[in-house]
Amino acid sequence: MGATQEFTSGYGRGLTAAAAAIGLIALVAVTVQDGPGEALRALPLVCLVVVVVGALFWVPGVEVSDGEVVVRNVLSTVRIPWPTYREVEYGWSLVVRTADGDVTAFAAPRASSTARMLRAGRSDDPDAPTTVPPDGPVVRSLRATAESVGAAIEARHDALVRAGHLDGAERVRVELGLTTTRRVHVATAAAVVALVALSGVVLATS
Template identity: 30%
Template sequence: MFGRVLAAVIVVLCLIGLAGLAVAGDWANLLRTVWPLAFFSALAIAVFWRPRILIDDHGVTVVNVLRTFEVPWPAILRIDTRFSLTLFTPERKIPVWAAPSPGIRGAVAIERADVRNLGETAYGQGRSVRPGDSVSTASGQVAFVLRRRWEALRDAGHLDSGVVEPGSLKVTVHWATIAVLGGLLAGTVAGMVV
């Protein structure tokens, strides 16, 4: 939710800046600043609004800034929260932009109750746990739900085959996002040169 609020605030501030220049009749500066303000608005939406993770019966869909990953349950080998929630598969590791691990402040605020009953795969050697596994953090909340579902499927024998079909992990590149950001960045640079 914080990311979406931040993206909305950035877009609104950029629009207010453009509106202020239009009301003032400063058309030269308006034409020069429309490109960078549009770029920062689009970047804020791509980085803070769009990323998400969807969990369903077939697997997990991770929507990041430039790519979407469709991961079937049998392809998930491990779920980690070191820097952000990360899914490990036989083909690659997939960071989840929508679920970052806490910083130092967030790690200090974690209480014992936040790291109890997380599921067996959350705990390391000596029952140690990472700050990102705490259910009071974004990464920990998503990891908790993912692990519960993944462990239940494993314990029920649905992941026993160990066979992951080649190509079952689907990756979609967000070409439109890349084109929009690239075009706006090029317009920004061109506007600074002129």
């Protein structure tokens, strides 16, 4: 029916890339000045910083498709099938209300009043009401705000309703036992714990 829309933060992606670049430069500088051994000792701390920054600013995002809404937060990813969707609400960040409870989208903060005024009336305003993009490749946006993501979710839901794809959605939800699902980012958490431990060992033996 329509292409999948992916919303992430361009600022967050840039910040993560900058952190990785700075970490690499620091390792090269340590290698040149103090040798590969010291660079190896600094590696866990550099990796820890990059992983944490990436988890906070690169990973979070929201995907809107014909089948579901996917909310990727720092610690977990929540999949919201359309029959469980209820509405969106605009707090400090976007909140997606579902039959199973509320899901806050860390990647979609509320735009400031100043930013909204500056963009008012612009045809390319990402916070303006949107339509569903035609079926095709994934449509990506690096300007995720509560308003832009919420508008995309509402537009997709309205289109699915008009097309009849959500007729009897509540009955289907109950009969099939559809619920929102949450997957914890175990690999990221394990990497952080391991890198913290290694960094602690390095600092303790320095």
